[in-house]
Structures are given as structure tokens and as C-alpha cells.
Amino acid sequence: MQHPSGEGGTVARYGTEHKEATRRRIIKVAGRRLKKDGLDGSGVTTLMADAGLTNGAFYAHFASKDALVAATITDQLQEQQALLRQLADEPDGFARFVRAYLSPGHRNDAESGCPSGALLDEVARSSPEIRRAYSAGILGVADDLATLMAPGAPGTGRRRALGCIAILVGTLQLARAIDDPQESEAVLAEGARAISALLATPEH
Amino acid sequence: MQHPSGEGGTVARYGTEHKEATRRRIIKVAGRRLKKDGLDGSGVTTLMADAGLTNGAFYAHFASKDALVAATITDQLQEQQALLRQLADEPDGFARFVRAYLSPGHRNDAESGCPSGALLDEVARSSPEIRRAYSAGILGVADDLATLMAPGAPGTGRRRALGCIAILVGTLQLARAIDDPQESEAVLAEGARAISALLATPEH
DNA sequence: CCTTTAGGATTACGACCATACTACAATTGG
DNA sequence: CCAATTGTAGTATGGTCGTAATCCTAAAGG
Numbered sequence: 001m002q003h004p005s006g007e008g009g010t011v012a013r014y015g016t017e018h019k020e021a022t023r024r025r026i027i028k029v030a031g032r033r034l035k036k037d038g039l040d041g042s043g044v045t046t047l048m049a050d051a052g053l054t055n056g057a058f059y060a061h062f063a064s065k066d067a068l069v070a071a072t073i074t075d076q077l078q079e080q081q082a083l084l085r086q087l088a089d090e091p092d093g094f095a096r097f098v099r100a101y102l103s104p105g106h107r108n109d110a111e112s113g114c115p116s117g118a119l120l121d122e123v124a125r126s127s128p129e130i131r132r133a134y135s136a137g138i139l140g141v142a143d144d145l146a147t148l149m150a151p152g153a154p155g156t157g158r159r160r161a162l163g164c165i166a167i168l169v170g171t172l173q174l175a176r177a178i179d180d181p182q183e184s185e186a187v188l189a190e191g192a193r194a195i196s197a198l199l200a201t202p203e204h
Numbered sequence: 205m206q207h208p209s210g211e212g213g214t215v216a217r218y219g220t221e222h223k224e225a226t227r228r229r230i231i232k233v234a235g236r237r238l239k240k241d242g243l244d245g246s247g248v249t250t251l252m253a254d255a256g257l258t259n260g261a262f263y264a265h266f267a268s269k270d271a272l273v274a275a276t277i278t279d280q281l282q283e284q285q286a287l288l289r290q291l292a293d294e295p296d297g298f299a300r301f302v303r304a305y306l307s308p309g310h311r312n313d314a315e316s317g318c319p320s321g322a323l324l325d326e327v328a329r330s331s332p333e334i335r336r337a338y339s340a341g342i343l344g345v346a347d348d349l350a351t352l353m354a355p356g357a358p359g360t361g362r363r364r365a366l367g368c369i370a371i372l373v374g375t376l377q378l379a380r381a382i383d384d385p386q387e388s389e390a391v392l393a394e395g396a397r398a399i400s401a402l403l404a405t406p407e408h
Numbered sequence: 409c410c411t412t413t414a415g416g417a418t419t420a421c422g423a424c425c426a427t428a429c430t431a432c433a434a435t436t437g438g
Numbered sequence: 439c440c441a442a443t444t445g446t447a448g449t450a451t452g453g454t455c456g457t458a459a460t461c462c463t464a465a466a467g468g
Contacts, residue, residue: 040244041244044454044455045455055418056417056458057417059455059456059457060416118325121324121326122325122326123381124377124380131383134381138378138382139384159390159394160394163395166394166395167375168374169378170371170372173370173373173374174366176325177324177325178335178342178343179338179339183343186366189363190366190370191370194370194398194401194402200401200405201397222436248427257445259428260445260446261445262428264444
């Protein structure tokens with residue numbers, strides 16, 4: 001294992017970015033699968049098959065399933081952050097975000113939707129590793145959402161944004177769970193009303 | 205299977221209520237276990253062991269695990285309904301309910317807390333049988349919560365109550381997931397603010 | 409151009425746990 | 439004391455995570 005006289009060290013036989021690209025592909029497809037079938041409902045074999053690989057290759061990329069879940073949650077929340085930053089450049093960005101979040105389309109497509117809406121109570125039961133990843137990620141999301149809510153005062157209102165996230169997530173989950181189309185859409189509408197009500201109250 | 209001449213049918217050798225009592229015991233302890241470890245995280249063997257039985261006896265009481273989960277969710281939501289009815293007789297029942305729901309104690313004790321807060325996103329991914337049980341149960345809860353919110357006008361405001369439930373559930377889940385005591389408590393406080401804001405707005 | 413070589417993937421396996429089901433035994437009321 | 443009902447214990451099948459040995463291939467060097 002030791003190079004007796006050398007410094008050169010490891011020579012990259014594969015292109016340096018090949019492994020990293022594979023890792024990213026695994027994380028991306030795992031995002032969809034985990035949101036669709038849940039953290040406990042998705043097995044390593046299935047997750048790898050989604051990425052076009054077999055189970056054995058998994059542990060060359062991640063130390064454990066929890067490590068993949070943590071990495072995936074971090075990635076998902078960063079993607080959501082990027083979306084919020086993008087909306088910050090558009091007029092009525094916040095209103096458009098809320099409308100899309102509480103839409104029947106988002107309700108019916110958990111696979112490509114908000115990770116919090118799909119997984120929040122499972123995250124709460126998960127290992128510290130996963131909860132740490134979620135906590136750091138959601139605070140970042142909250143900061144960008146706060147900017148979107150009050151473009152004039154950057155850096156303030158993270159906690160108000162967390163309250164807004166709680167409303168959005170709870171509403172989405174309830175609309176998904178209720179097995180009655182009319183009541184489900186009524187829930188989405190009530191969620192939008194709750195957001196408006198929250199915005200109408202003074203900051204603190 | 206057909207009794208050729210009889211009406212009397214089955215003669216109960218065990219006290220008629222013995223099996224029913226066992227069934228109820230299973231459902232009660234399953235409520236705690238499922239909320240603690242999740243729907244996917246709890247196995248039939250564990251659930252039966254909690255009730256002091258072994259796995260084999262399970263299928264004398266329930267047709268499948270889904271059937272038990274559905275029965276348990278129905279029971280849990282009926283228990284929540286009973287709590288709300290009880291609070292309706294006391295002054296400031298609604299405010300007290302919200303305060304208890306968004307308390308650190310409830311956040312730290314999912315096992316004996318709200319079933320929606322512990323299981324909502326898993327319910328949304330579950331079989332039609334489970335979703336039906338949840339839907340019927342939560343609408344009952346919403347009706348009683350509506351009465352608690354506006355004691356003067358019974359029967360109205362179910363949808364507003366559903367909006368309130370969404371806020372409570374989302375807030376509780378977020379507070380449980382966040383791995384930072386200060387931010388977690390801030391989330392609980394923001395949830396209470398959101399409820400107040402919702403109450404301050406006109407009905408429709 | 410061809411061999412060497414190491415990194416990455418495959419297949420196979422181990423130990424364990426899941427649901428579902430079935431004989432068999434224990435219990436208990438009549 | 440009988441017999442139905444309830445519970446035990448064990449089985450079947452499949453899925454889980456994680457590990458280990460084998461194979462393949464792409465790149466480096468002669």
C-alpha cells in the first residue's frame with residue numbers, strides 16, 4: 001500500500017469526476033424514491049436499481065443507508081433553496097410560491113415535490129445524523145423564504161418563515177391524507193387563507 | 205359452514221367480551237407503538253408482544269396489518285374527539301387545547317400524543333383502507349374542534365377547523381424534526397401566532 | 409499497440425426481520 | 439368432561455442492511 005519512494009500517490013485510473021457523478025446520480029434518484037415511498041419504505045437495492053446500479057456498489061459511495069438519506073435530504077433542501085432564490089427575482093414571487101405549493105398538482109406529485117411535505121414526521125423519528133442534516137437545511141430554506149416574504153429587510157424574519165413553512169407542510173400533508181377530493185381541495189384553500197392571515201399580522 | 209337447522213348459531217365458550225377486550229388492548233398499545241416507531245417501523249410481532257401476546261394470535265383478531273393500522277387510527281382519532289368534547293365544557297377550551305398541543309411536553313412525547321402529528325405523511329402514502337379510516341376520523345375531529353372554536357354556531361366551520369389542524373400538525377412536526385432547542389421552541393411559538401392570526405380573520 | 413493495474417461494479421452470501429399462515433396446545437364455560 | 443375458542447410456537451417466503459469475493463474496464467506506462 002505504501003509507495004516506497006514516491007510522492008505522486010494515487011493515480012486516477014478513472015476520470016476524477018466519474019465517482020462523484022455517480023454519487024450525485026444516486027442522490028438525485030434517491031430524492032424521488034424516498035419522497036415517493038418514504039424513508040423506511042425504500043430499500044438500498046431499490047434505490048441503487050433506480051440509479052442503474054446494484055446493491056453491492058452502494059457501500060463504495062456511502063457508509064450506510066442513513067448517510068445516503070442525510071445526503072439526499074441536504075440536497076433536496078438545497079434544491080428548494082435554489083428555487084426560492086430564483087423566485088426572488090420575479091414579481092410576486094412569494095404569492096406564486098404559495099400558490100404552487102398548495103396546488104392540486106403538488107398534492108398529487110409528492111415524488112417531485114417538497115421533501116418536508118413528504119417526509120417530515122419520518123425525519124422527526126430518524127437518527128441524529130438525519131435530523132442534523134434536515135435542521136441545517138430547513139434553516140437555510142427559511143432564510144431564503146424570509147427574503148422572499150419581505151424583500152426589503154434581508155436577514156430578518158427567519159422564524160416567521162419557519163411558521164409559514166409549518167403551515168404549508170401541514171396543509172399539504174393533510175390534503176394528501178384526506179380521501180375526499182372536495183375536502184382535500186378545501187384544505188388547500190384554507191392553508192392559503194392561513195398564510196394570508198399570518199402575513200396580515202405585524203411582525204412581532 | 206351453514207347451520208342446517210339452527211338459529212342459535214355459535215355458542216360462546218369464552219366470555220363474549222374476552223376476545224373483544226383483547227382486541228381493544230391490542231389497538232390501545234398499537235396506538236402508542238405506531239406513533240413512536242411509525243407505521244412501517246412497527247412489526248406485527250412487536251405490536252403483539254406489547255399486548256402480551258405472540259404473533260400467531262394476531263390473525264385471529266385482524267385480517268392484516270393494514271386492518272389493525274386502520275382500526276388503530278380510527279381509535280386514536282376517536283380518543284382525540286373525546287378529548288375535544290371534554291374541553292368544550294371548560295372555559296377557554298380552545299386556547300387550552302392549542303397551548304397543550306404546541307407545548308414542549310407534547311413535542312417530546314409523540315407516543316402519547318396526536319396521531320396526525322406523528323403519522324400524517326405515512327398515512328398519505330398508505331393503502332386506501334388506512335386513508336379511508338383516517339379521513340373519516342379527522343373529519344369527526346374537525347367537527348368537534350369547530351364547536352370548540354365557535355361554541356355559538358355548532359356545525360359550521362369544519363373547514364376552518366381543518367385549516368387549524370393543518371397548522372397545529374405542521375408546527376408540531378417541524379418542532380420535532382429540528383435539532384436545535386431554541387429554534388424548535390420558536391417554531392412552537394410561531395405556530396401559536398399563526399392560530400391567533402387565523403382566528404382574527406373573518407370566517408369567509 | 410499492448411500489458412499492467414487499480415477502481416468500480418457485479419453477484420453472492422450472511423444474519424436478521426418482515427408478513428402471513430398453520431398446526432398444536434391450553435384454557436374455560438357449559 | 440367435552441368442545442369450542444383463544445393463544446403458542448413454528449414455518450414459509452420474501453425483504454432488509456451490510457460484507458466479501460470476483461469480475462470488468464478504463465486509463466497509465468512501456
